[in-house]
Amino acid sequence: MNMKPWLIFAVTLFCTGLSCAQRKPDKTMSPALEPQLKKFFAEKRVQAKALAKEENKEQVPEVSDFFTAGENGDWTTVASIYSQLRSGALWGTMVWQPVKECFFGYEHCATFSERYATHLAREILDSMPRGSIYFGGNASPLDLPTTFSQSHPKGDPVFVLSQNALVDGLYLKYLRTMYGQRVAMPSDEDSQKAFQAYTNDARLRLKEGKLEPGEDVTEEGGKVNMSGHISVMAVNALIAKTIFEANPRQEFFVAESFPLDWMYPHLEPYGLIMKLNRQPLAKIPDDIVRKDGEYWTRFINGALGKWLTPMTSVEVVCDFAQSVFVRHEQEPFQPDEQFVRNNDTCKAYSRLRSAQAGVYLWRAKQSQSLEEKQRMEKAADLACRQAFALCPSSAEALYRYVSLLVDQKRFQDARRLTEVTQLLDPAAGSYPQLLAELKRLEASANNGK
Numbered sequence: 176m177n178m179k180p181w182l183i184f185a186v187t188l189f190c191t192g193l194s195c196a197q198r199k200p201d202k203t204m205s206p207a208l209e210p211q212l213k214k215f216f217a218e219k220r221v222q223a224k225a226l227a228k229e230e231n232k233e234q235v236p237e238v239s240d241f242f243t244a245g246e247n248g249d250w251t252t253v254a255s256i257y258s259q260l261r262s263g264a265l266w267g268t269m270v271w272q273p274v275k276e277c278f279f280g281y282e283h284c285a286t287f288s289e290r291y292a293t294h295l296a297r298e299i300l301d302s303m304p305r306g307s308i309y310f311g312g313n314a315s316p317l318d319l320p321t322t323f324s325q326s327h328p329k330g331d332p333v334f335v336l337s338q339n340a341l342v343d344g345l346y347l348k349y350l351r352t353m354y355g356q357r358v359a360m361p362s363d364e365d366s367q368k369a370f371q372a373y374t375n376d377a378r379l380r381l382k383e384g385k386l387e388p389g390e391d392v393t394e395e396g397g398k399v400n401m402s403g404h405i406s407v408m409a410v411n412a413l414i415a416k417t418i419f420e421a422n423p424r425q426e427f428f429v430a431e432s433f434p435l436d437w438m439y440p441h442l443e444p445y446g447l448i449m450k451l452n453r454q455p456l457a458k459i460p461d462d463i464v465r466k467d468g469e470y471w472t473r474f475i476n477g478a479l480g481k482w483l484t485p486m487t488s489v490e491v492v493c494d495f496a497q498s499v500f501v502r503h504e505q506e507p508f509q510p511d512e513q514f515v516r517n518n519d520t521c522k523a524y525s526r527l528r529s530a531q532a533g534v535y536l537w538r539a540k541q542s543q544s545l546e547e548k549q550r551m552e553k554a555a556d557l558a559c560r561q562a563f564a565l566c567p568s569s570a571e572a573l574y575r576y577v578s579l580l581v582d583q584k585r586f587q588d589a590r591r592l593t594e595v596t597q598l599l600d601p602a603a604g605s606y607p608q609l610l611a612e613l614k615r616l617e618a619s620a621n622n623g624k
Contacts, residue, residue, distance in 0.1 A: 204250050204281075205289035212284050215322045216245030219273040222328050222353070226269040229352060235264050238274060245277055253281055269349045280322030283315045288517040291478075295447065295523060296323035299430070302446045303333050308358060308425050309448075310338040310415060312432030315523040316448070328353050334425075339432055341414040342366075342407055359421035361414055369413035374399045377406070408433045419451065427451035431530035444531045446470060447524075458547060459538060464554050471528060471561050478514040478524070483564055485557050489580075489588040492560050496567035496595045518566075525566035529575050532558035536579060555579055563592060568599035577609070586617035 204212075220242035227234040237256050244252035257278045265271035284292055296319040303309060311317030317337050325331040334354055340346040344366060351360045361369075377392045378399050386392055391403040401407075412435040419427055429438065430448045440455035444467035468485065475483050482495065498504045499515050514520055535555035542548040559576035566572060573596045580589040590613050597606035 204248070204285050205292075207289050208284045208292060209248050211323055212280060213246050213248060215280055215327075216242050216277050218326060218328065219277050220246070223270045223273045226273070226349070226352065230268055230270075232268060232270075234270065235260070237264070238270060241274060242277070245281065250281060250285065253278065267345065269345065269352060272346065272349045276318070276321055276327070279318040283318050283519070284322065286517075286519045287315065287319075287523075288513040288520045290513055291517070291520045291524070292319055293323075296320050298447050300324065300332055302448070303428050304426055305332045306330070306425060307333045308418070308422060308427050309333050309335050310427070310429040310451075311335050312430045313337060313339050314432070314526075315519070316430035316432070316527060330354055330357055333428075334358050338411055338415040338429070338435065339408070341411045341418075347414075358425070359418070361417045361421070365417055366414060369410055369417065372413055373406070373410050374401070377401060377409075404433070408435070411435070412437060423453070427453075430527060431533070432526075434533060439534060439537045442534045444470075444534065447527050449531060449534065459535075459551075459554075461550075464550070467531065468554070468557060471558070474524075475561055475564070477511060479510045479564055480508040482508055483561060485553075487560065489560065489585075489591060492564050493591050493595050495564060497598070500567050501595075501598055521566040522569060525562045525569050525572050528558055528565060529562035529569070529572045532562055532575055536575070552579065552583070567595055570596070570600070570603065570605075577613075581613070581616060584617075584620050586613055586620070589613050 220239075223238060223242065224234065237260055241253060241256040241260065244250075244256060257274070260271075260274060265274060287295075292315075295315060299309070299316065299320045300323060309320065311320060317335070320333075321327050321335050324333070324335060327335060334357070336350055337346075341361075344363060347361055347363070347366060350358075351362075354360060377386070377390070378394060380386050381392050381394060381399075387405060389403065390405045390409075391401065392406060393400045415435060416437050427450075428445060428448050429442070429451050431438075438451060441452045442449045443452065443456060443459050443463050444450075472484070479495070479499075483492070495508050498506075499508060499510055505512070532555050535551045535558060539548050539551035539555060542551060556579060559572070559579055562569070562572040563576055573592055576592060577589045580586070580592075590610060593606055593609050593613065597603075597610075600606075
């Protein structure tokens with residue numbers, strides 16, 4: 176089974192908000208998180224003012240009111256003004272970026288469990304050497320470290336940016352203005368070269384019938400037209416590679432939100448995130464795999480209870496999911512209620528772990544050694560089970576694990592997992608088709624014996 180089409184479908188579900196069906200918690204701000212958030216609003220007010228001056232544009236009055244509301248902890252007004260500003264008053268200006276960063280910081284602080292919002296931000300920021308460059312993707316792995324930085328505009332302790340938005344010339348201008356000479360950022364010319372490189376490659380693959388599943392590329396009158404998130408992320412990937420190559424003295428780290436193929440040979444698990452090594456790795460060393468498993472076991476012991484080990488079966492994982500997430504019972508697993516009753520928290524940690532499972536799966540598929548393939552599949556299996564347990568309603572966690580199980584002809588396990596996710600997210604609508612496909616594949620495999 177080719178993994179990528181399954182992942183593309185899962186990521187599409189995730190991005191449209193269908194991957195987790197639990198009710199979002201009310202947006203009540205924890206007093207413990209307010210001081211950091213107010214500090215962030217104050218810092219971003221100064222930055223927004225400087226950006227308006229840089230662009231020689233008069234600042235929209237509501238912008239000042241927005242930052243004032245945040246500094247005063249008036250979160251109802253913050254949400255109300257942001258709703259007005261997103262209608263377009265700031266579009267085309269760099270000022271829109273710090274406004275968005277503040278609002279998304281507020282959103283995650285308001286919807287995350289207090290303990291895990293702080294944990295995620297601090298674990299990510301504190302794990303990296305000072306001065307590192309961190310590709311944060313989107314959502315909480317980007318927005319919480321941005322909010323909890325000592326100074327985001329100064330790159331203290333690390334330079335935080337999104338690999339998902341690099342295709343936007345205005346975002347690149349914002350990064351160049353914010354980070355100045357401290358980080359080499361692509362010019363507009365560099366960005367155009369990335370567009371052209373992708374266009375040339377896509378035109379050739381279109382003629383050869385080798386476009387990726389879901390890649391929307393057409394040619395009309397000699398002009399190549401592209402649309403959809405797969406093409407956009409392909410260009411983002413090329414620009415991210417330009418940043419990586421232009422800053423050879425700095426260490427790089429990434430929270431994957433969409434697979435960027437060029438990164439995979441360079442990646443290794445690194446706590447919650449991944450390290451982007453300067454040179455491709457021949458293999459992920461045993462001690463890194465061991466430390467990775469130990470790290471997530473410690474976290475899961477606290478979040479889900481001390482029951483998930485490398486020997487735990489898929490059946491037990493499904494029993495846990497039904498007990499805790501379907502029936503809302505604590506016995507016999509004893510999870511942390513602050514974790515399992517907060518959908519946003521579950522999704523975020525599950526996605527981080529699922530991305531690491533993806534690296535192991537990529538290694539397993541690339542390996543020419545049976546021993547290495549089995550070693551990587553073993554690591555991927557544990558990471559997939561952990562990602563699924565962290566958020567059983569996640570389409571991304573499910574489809575990534577299903578791709579591994581089908582390759583191993585473990586159809587019963589794949590069906591059991593799918594049935595649990597369907598219970599948690601019946602509105603998604605895709606799981607009956609998946610179950611039917613799994614039955615077809617199993618029958619075909621049995622007939623081939």
